[in-house]
Amino acid sequence: MAPPGETSTPGGVASKAQGACALPVFSVSLSSLRFSSLVQGLRRRFFWDMPRPEAPLCVIGDIHGCLTQLQQMLAQVPAGYRIILLGDYVDRGPESAAVLRFLQAREDITCLKGNHEEMLLRFLQDPEEAGPQWLRHGGLETLRSFGLQEVHAQMEAGALCACRDQLRAAMGEDLIRWLAARPVSLLSGTVLLVHAGADPRRSPEDQPEAVLLWGHREFQGQRRRDGIWVVHGHTVVGAPEVRAGRIAIDTGAYATGRLSAICLDGGPLRFLNVQI
Template structure:
């Protein structure tokens, strides 16, 4: 991975967010979906951005936090590479090096794990991007929707080809993280339900109710899951899923005691 310490291209968000991270610098990364090249470019930008912050504030000694909001796999060509990259960062973090890394689960990781436990889930999984993940682990999906026997064979091959540390990483993914006034989840929260009573399925899958109703939980929810052409910065939620698999744009947000700042990696053209 290359790290180029030039001043980053970043743009301040315009939404009326007034919140605190408890004094930390927190970067949240949106849905990656197997695009390792975009992830590496965005990580370069984040490293440069934090170096620039430390130039301006030489007394700052804290570790920056790096939160991934899930959906590392499916749709893109390099799901295995993305898992390897995030796992390596998490391993360094656990050893006290680099950024403090928090890796959240997305609905696509939940679906992958469901297939490992239940081969019948394979047909539905490949229709929403799982075929690309299987290919990245050198597993060939059956033609069409396949039958029960073929999916059991694919499941067995995937179980053999999936490295043990990748499986352990996937099973250990968190459902949420909290820093000051910011709550990080994959999809959102059920409006009006206290944080300690939120259902995992909502944190991983919710859309309409969360997007259309104020959640009234006294925090800013930072999430992905629902792709949009531009990041959304609002008073009670921030959406950083810009549909990297379709737009070629992967988005992160930097959160401090100041207004949020959006950072992005982009490809000018998808092949």
Template sequence: MTKDIETFVTPYYEVKGFSPTEKLFVMTDLHGCSQAMSRLLKHYDGNSKVVFLGDAIDRGPDSYGVVKKLLELDALCILGNHEFMSLEALYPETVYYQNWVPLWHTVNGGDKTLDSFDKAITEGADYIENRNKIRFPKIYDDYIRRCQSHYLCGNILFTHSGIPLHEEVKFFEDPFDVENFDDTFLWWRPRGSAERYLYEPRIFNGQKVFSVSGHTPTNPGFVRQEYGIELDTGHVLKLALEIEPDSARTNCKYRLIGTLCYEVRLDESFEYGCTVERLVESYKRSIENQIICKAI
């Protein structure tokens, strides 16, 4: 078997006092990068529940492939801000701010998503055509309608963007309910170290939780934190999280799988003679030792 020099797996790390109720395999922010997704899934055991934290689409070349695979895996999916931006273009009856269509299509990579969808439809995928004559695969409708706002498993809270400290959080119920939809926690980002998961746990539904989120591109040295994990490391490096409870379901252990991603852009490091092996080792060491990585 050929060694995959583009992918690494960390050792296991223990978390005291927090545990999911079952073993989970978690991914986030794949942004149409199906090849990177496939490399991460080589480390999936085939039995754990798959959880996806949102932003399957945009920027990368194969949004259709990512969405299709998530449905095949029967993944528990959380709505990301990129899926939210797509709603106004694909479901014109859901008008939120009346400017999402150009922002999604031109700035946030929606054009790549529509290209991927068009290719799939040309090759025979079932599709929906909206009143503006925009066509999109039916499986994207299936995907969107199964997306949740969050997932609480034991006392591990999974969200797209995370939640702030010391605030009561009210998540949305139905993204198609325009009058009552609140998208605040699709966009939230920590402002500096004090708002990360470093110093105290979040409180959700009256209990302390260990938080796992995506959305904010995070230096690998900040991925592992005392009270949570920030799993999105941007376009160059894609991560997956494998997390499982101990026998008493009071503590847990986890490890991270990382793979380089070439589908959006190549890292500038290659321009300066950095090899794949050195870059992968740099990212792995940064995550394991919680060292700020200067390669991104």
């Protein structure tokens, strides 16, 4: 470091500063840096840049056993876009088994885990504990799609265990392992992709799995301050919603017939919709 009143030249030789000229130059530079930091901080707090993923993405909302809508949506995806699904492939809709087998065979599609996949996997591990909740939230439709017809929401412990064994046999261990291995989030540039939501006080890398799968009480009411956009499903909306730092794309395909997606490439947001 050069002594006071001197500046370092590129060659490392100290030279006397010319009067007070060096101080204003340094002050202007420091002020510019402070102003730039202030602007960036305000921008992160009150505004959001467009979502900027590392590469073009097409993100598709909750499927819930609607294979026809999924296949029609995939036909609309622009060339060169990585396809990401936000979870909830099973339950409620009529074709959960077909959806899972279709997705397992598509290595070009990134499938995140949703809370309905989590409920199915818990049922396979502990049918007596997890069964009642899952069956009340669409599990019956999934069981029937795998060929289990004699099922109902009030099955007792013995029937639940027998049902679990039949479902495991119908799914096969390869499909079960594939489903259990699904990631719960994906971060690309300034875009965080999750099923349900994120804790606005935590960084993308520090999110509890339960929050990503089931949501967070402050997710929709509190702004993030880091400039990250969270794209999610889980909560049904009439049409895709864009809020500061949050994009919701679950339009309730199993009930409305409408499946929605968003194309992200750093430019204007573009939505895709399939309605049957």
